[in-house]
Amino acid sequence: MPTIQTSSQRACPLSAVFIRAPRFVALGPGVSVLARDAADPIAVAAPGLLATTLHPELGDDPHFHRIFVSDRIWSPLENAAVAQRSA
Numbered sequence: 001m002p003t004i005q006t007s008s009q010r011a012c013p014l015s016a017v018f019i020r021a022p023r024f025v026a027l028g029p030g031v032s033v034l035a036r037d038a039a040d041p042i043a044v045a046a047p048g049l050l051a052t053t054l055h056p057e058l059g060d061d062p063h064f065h066r067i068f069v070s071d072r073i074w075s076p077l078e079n080a081a082v083a084q085r086s087a
Helices: 063-069 074-086
Strands: 003-005 011-013 032-037 040-046 049-052
Touching (some): 049 063
Antiparallel strands (some): 003 011, 032 040
16 A cells, blocks of 8 residues: 655555556655655655656545645745746
C-alpha cells in the first residue's frame, strides 16, 4: 500500500488511484519525496510545485488537497504570480 510522509515525518497509509500512471525516473536538487509506493516515489514537491503519479482528485484521501493549499505549495505559487504581475 502506498504511504505518505506526514508533517510529523511519520509514514501513513495513502489511498491512491492510478490511471496510466507515469513514473519519476530522476529527481533534481531541492525535490522532496512526499509519498511512495514501495520504493517508487509517487508524489514529490519543490517550492511552488507538487507532482504526482496518481490522481488525488479521484479518491477520498485529503492529503494532497491539504498539501496544495498549505503554505508549502500555495504561497510560492502566489508569490510568483504577484512578482510576475509587478514586472
